Amino acid sequence: MDSELKAKGRNDLLGELLRSVSRSFYLTLMVLPRSVREPISLAYLLARAADTISDTDAVDTSQRLSLLKAFRQVIEKTLPYSIFLAELNTFISHQHQQQERLLLERLEEAFLLLDQLSSNDRSMVAMVVMTLSEGMLFDLETFPPEHSKVVKAISNEEALERYTYLVAGCVGEFWSDICYAHDSRLKAWDLPEQRRLGVEFGKALQLTNILRDIAEDLRIGRCYLPENQLLELGTSAESLLNSDCVTVIRPVQHDWMVRALACYSSAELYIINTPRRCIKLRLAMLWPVVIGLRTLQLVASNTDYLNPGQRIKVPRSEVYRLIFSSLPIIFSNSAIKRWLSHLRIDISKSLK
DSSP states (O other), rough: HHHHHHIIIIIHHHIHHHHHHTTHHHHHHHSHHHHHHHHHHHHHHHHHHHHHHHHHHTSSSHHHHHHHHHHHHHHSSOOOOHHHHHHHHHHHTTOSSSSHHHHTTHHHHHHHHHSOHHHHHHHHHHHHHHHHHHHHHHHHHHOTTTTSSOOOEEOHHHHHEEEEEIIHHHHHHHHHHHHHHHHHTTTTTTHHHHHHHHHHHHHHHHHHHHTTTTTHHHHEEEEESOOHHHHHOOOTTTGGSSSGGGGHHHHHHHHHHHHHHHOOOOOOOOHSSSTTOHHHHHHHHHHHHHHHHHHHHOOOOOOOTTTTTTTOOOOHHHHHHHHHHHHGGGGGGGHHHHHHHHHHHHHHHHHH
């Protein structure tokens, strides 16, 4: 199987299958320089599989926790895949979406690919997947079952900062490390500083997702707006199921939008610190930032964001427009600064 995996299987796994489960992020993965594309794509694929296990709500929470912990043991090489597979088959039978089912069916191939990486790359991929899956464990252990009709909020600001690190900020560290290891053009990076900025970069994207998905998350019992902040406003996570509470929680939403904007400023520095000749790498960094800022702009201007029927999403046509707009400016740090500054200013105006 190893020889087959080196050719057609590897291409299918990190090509068609990856595209089917990564949606718009696939564009970012494909523009990456070849030297870093495989380890980053494999890390995404493994994390996506762990997320599928975590989100399979047709299976009891305790079973999901058990399999997710077993998944982490396979990553750590403390549990044989054959033992993990027996429990995994139960989850495969509950997958109604073809792409998710296929992902779990081909998970053994992903683990084989992981073991074929260099020891340094394997260590970095394993570390980021372990951290991301820790965030998934947090979700399962903190919040009530999806269909319980009970809503619980994350405890406080520190818990939310920790959570955004686990599920996104750690990716910025991983991205920095893997790119630095493989691209000699980045040797001028101040790696510790770039890792710090990378954490903020990841948090920017995750906070955007949290602010965009408040209404949807509430319907599955999860509130990522800190409980202590809600209590200060005289409200609770359960109360937010009433979309009329939109004005009540505006101060908390405002605080986390300001925090997200600060994180996006760090993301801008992350891009600017990357040499201009690293065109593909800069594009792969810039696209999530402009799409994320545009999403945050839609959230900031939406006065009915607690209404689950108000799905906030940047249209695909606009995503492509943003991508094409990035091409002529990718060499210019000043042009990138102007563009991102303009987007942040527009969001700040919506908050007033």
